[in-house]
Amino acid sequence: MTQIELQGISKSYGRLAVLKNCDLAMQSGQLLCLLGNNGAGKTTFLRIVSGLLSADKGKLLIDGEEWSLKSPEWRRKCALVAHKTFLYQNLSGLENMRFFSRLYQREFSEEELRKRLADTGLTRSADKQVRLYSRGMQQRLTLARALLSDPDFVIMDEPFTGLDKDGSALLVRMLAELKQQGAMILMTSHDPQAAFAVTDGFVRLSMGVFGKVSLVDGKGWNELEPSLYPQNTPEGQTA
Amino acid sequence: MLSWNKKLTFLAILSGALVLIAFALVLFYAPVEQNMGVVQKVFYFHVAAAWLGMLGFLVAAVCSVMYLSKGNPNLDAVAASSVEIGLLFTAIANFSGMIWARPAWNTWWTWDPRLTTMTIMAFTYIAYFLLRRGIDDPAKKARFGSIYLIIGFATVPLTFFSARLLRTIHPTIFGSAGTGDMAMTPAMYQTMGLSIFAFSVLFALLLIVRSRLRLNEQWLEEQEAMEQEEEFGEVVNG
Amino acid sequence: MKNWLSTLKTLIWKDLLQEWRSKDMLTAMLAFAILSIFIFNYAMELDPRQRAELAPGILWVVITFSGTLGLNRSFVAEQEQGSFDALVMAVPGLASIWFAKQISNFLMMLVLIVIVLPIYSLLYNQNLFIPGLWLTLILGAWSFSAAGTLLASMTAQTRMRDLLLPVLLFPILMPVNMAVVKAGTGIMTGAALASYQVWLSILLVYGIIMTTISFMVFDYVILE
Numbered sequence: 001m002t003q004i005e006l007q008g009i010s011k012s013y014g015r016l017a018v019l020k021n022c023d024l025a026m027q028s029g030q031l032l033c034l035l036g037n038n039g040a041g042k043t044t045f046l047r048i049v050s051g052l053l054s055a056d057k058g059k060l061l062i063d064g065e066e067w068s069l070k071s072p073e074w075r076r077k078c079a080l081v082a083h084k085t086f087l088y089q090n091l092s093g094l095e096n097m098r099f100f101s102r103l104y105q106r107e108f109s110e111e112e113l114r115k116r117l118a119d120t121g122l123t124r125s126a127d128k129q130v131r132l133y134s135r136g137m138q139q140r141l142t143l144a145r146a147l148l149s150d151p152d153f154v155i156m157d158e159p160f161t162g163l164d165k166d167g168s169a170l171l172v173r174m175l176a177e178l179k180q181q182g183a184m185i186l187m188t189s190h191d192p193q194a195a196f197a198v199t200d201g202f203v204r205l206s207m208g209v210f211g212k213v214s215l216v217d218g219k220g221w222n223e224l225e226p227s228l229y230p231q232n233t234p235e236g237q238t239a
Numbered sequence: 240m241l242s243w244n245k246k247l248t249f250l251a252i253l254s255g256a257l258v259l260i261a262f263a264l265v266l267f268y269a270p271v272e273q274n275m276g277v278v279q280k281v282f283y284f285h286v287a288a289a290w291l292g293m294l295g296f297l298v299a300a301v302c303s304v305m306y307l308s309k310g311n312p313n314l315d316a317v318a319a320s321s322v323e324i325g326l327l328f329t330a331i332a333n334f335s336g337m338i339w340a341r342p343a344w345n346t347w348w349t350w351d352p353r354l355t356t357m358t359i360m361a362f363t364y365i366a367y368f369l370l371r372r373g374i375d376d377p378a379k380k381a382r383f384g385s386i387y388l389i390i391g392f393a394t395v396p397l398t399f400f401s402a403r404l405l406r407t408i409h410p411t412i413f414g415s416a417g418t419g420d421m422a423m424t425p426a427m428y429q430t431m432g433l434s435i436f437a438f439s440v441l442f443a444l445l446l447i448v449r450s451r452l453r454l455n456e457q458w459l460e461e462q463e464a465m466e467q468e469e470e471f472g473e474v475v476n477g
Numbered sequence: 478m479k480n481w482l483s484t485l486k487t488l489i490w491k492d493l494l495q496e497w498r499s500k501d502m503l504t505a506m507l508a509f510a511i512l513s514i515f516i517f518n519y520a521m522e523l524d525p526r527q528r529a530e531l532a533p534g535i536l537w538v539v540i541t542f543s544g545t546l547g548l549n550r551s552f553v554a555e556q557e558q559g560s561f562d563a564l565v566m567a568v569p570g571l572a573s574i575w576f577a578k579q580i581s582n583f584l585m586m587l588v589l590i591v592i593v594l595p596i597y598s599l600l601y602n603q604n605l606f607i608p609g610l611w612l613t614l615i616l617g618a619w620s621f622s623a624a625g626t627l628l629a630s631m632t633a634q635t636r637m638r639d640l641l642l643p644v645l646l647f648p649i650l651m652p653v654n655m656a657v658v659k660a661g662t663g664i665m666t667g668a669a670l671a672s673y674q675v676w677l678s679i680l681l682v683y684g685i686i687m688t689t690i691s692f693m694v695f696d697y698v699i700l701e
Contacts, residue, residue, distance in 0.1 A: 087558055383698070390694075400652075
C-alpha cells in the first residue's frame, strides 16, 4: 500500500449535507492533520474512512485499485483512536491487549505484549484493571491497543486530549516511528500548534468542504496560516 | 391525469360512500342471527377491523424489510403510519368485541386465548412507538424501528398458531364449524364481504394521508435544522 | 471457518472474563431470582397440592425477569467505552459479534437455571430433576437470549435503556412463555408426550426463527 485516494465522499442526514464531495489523497509515510470547527464534519469523515459509517457517495482507491470502504478487509487495515477509549474496564491492560491481538489473529507472546505495554510506560500497571488507570494511562493504552494490528492506515480523532506533556512526547515519538514504517496517518486537532511538530500538512474542513492541502515543507505556522484560512474569518483573526 | 389531491378527494368520497353502504346493509339487509339476536350485527365491523389490524402490521413489516434493503426514508414513514392505523383498527376490534361479549358471554372481558394474544400483540406495537421516541437520530430511529417490526411480525403467526392450540370460546367465522360458531346465510356473507372491502378502502385512504402528513412533519424538522446550520454559517463567515 | 470460530471463542472469553472479574450481573440476577421465589410464596400462598402444576410457570417468570436484568447489563461495557467500534473494525465478519453476545447471554441464563432449580427444589421439597423440564427451560432460555440480545443491543442505544427492554421483549416472547409453561406443566403432571409435544415444537421453531432473523438484521444494528 503506497497510496490511497478518497474521491467524492458525500454524506447527508436527510437534506442536511454534512460532507460535500470531499477528496483526499495520501502517500505511505505521510501524516495529515485535519482542522475544522465543531460540527464541520471531521468526526463524520473519520468514521466513514474507518468503515463504521456508510457514505452516500464516494470511493476509495488503494494504489489505483478500487476498494469498498465497508469491507472487513479495509476495516482491518485501519486503526482508530477516538474520543472513547474502546477499552474493557474490568480487564487488565495486558488482557485488553491479548483480547484485541487475538481478534486480529495475531498470536503475540506474553513477553511481546508486555514489551509493547512497557514502550508506553505501563509496565507496572499491566496487570491492574483498566478502571484503576488514570485518563492519561488509558489514553496511552488506547494507543498501544490501536497499533497492535500493525495498521496501514491510522485514524486519530484528537489524540492529544488527555495526555500530559510526557504523554504528548510519547505520542509524537510513536507517530514518527509509524511514519518510518510506512503507515499513513490522518488525525484531527483543535490545536494546530500541537500537531505542528509531527504533521506533514494541514487540510481544513469547513461547512462540509475540504480546502486545499497545505504541506509544511519547513514553513512556519505563520506562513501556512493564510493559505488555510483564506477568508477573513473570526478564527483567522484571533489565531 | 388527475392531481394527487383530486385523487385523494375521490378516494375519500369513495370510502365514505362504501362505509355508508356497508352500514346500511348491516342494518337493513343482513338478517338477525337466531341465537344471538341484534347484537351479532356488530360482528360485521368487528371482523373487518380485526382483519385490517393484521393487514396494517403486515404492511408495516413488508415496508420495514424494504426499508432495510433500499434505505428509502419514505418506506419508514409508511411503516410507522401503517402501525398507527393497524393499532386503531385493533382497538376498534377489541371494543366492538367487548360490546358483543357483554350479552353473549355475560362479561366485558374474559381470559380467552384469542383475546389475550390479540391484546399482547397490540402491546408489541405500542412498544414500537416507545422505541422510536427513545431515539433522536432519524436514521437510527428508522433502522431500529424496522428491525423491531420485522421480529414483531414474525411472532404474530406463531401467536395465532399457539392460541389455536388452547381451548377457545371465541367463534371462528371461516373454516371449521365448532360448537360456538354461527350459521352464516348468503346475505350475511355478502354483507361481511362488502364491509371488509369498504374498510379496506378506508384503510388505504388513511394510510396515504397519514404517511404524507408524517413526511411533511419530517420535512419541516429538517428545514429547521438546515436553517440553524445556515445561521451558524452566517455568523462564522460574516 | 477456523478463524471464525476462534474469533467467536475470543469474544465469548472476553465477556465471561469481564463478568468473572466483577460478578455484578450474576450476583444481581441470582439475588433477584431467589427473592422472587420468596415473594411468590407469600403472594400466592402456594399450597403443596398446587405446587407441581405451578412450578414451571413460577420458575419461568423468575428466570426471565432476572434474565432481563442481565440482558440490560450485557451491552454496557461496549456502550460506555464505545468498544463496539473497535470490535467492528477488528473482526473478519460482523455476525461473530452478535453470536458471541448471544452465546454469552445464554451461558448466563444456564448458570441461573442451574442454581435456581435446586434452590426451588429444596425450598418446596419437590423433585425438579426431570430431564424434560430442564430441556424445556433450556430451549426457552435459548429463544429468550436470541430475542433478548437483539433487542438489548438496540435499547442500549436509546435514551430510556433499561426501562424499554422489558416492554419490547415480553410481548415478543409471548409464544415462548406460553410454550414453556404448557410443556413444563405437561411434564410436571406426568401427561403423555403427545399432549405437549406441539409446544416443544413451537419452542424449537421460535428459537430457530429468532436466531435466523437476528443473524440477518444484526448488521443494521451496529453499522450506520
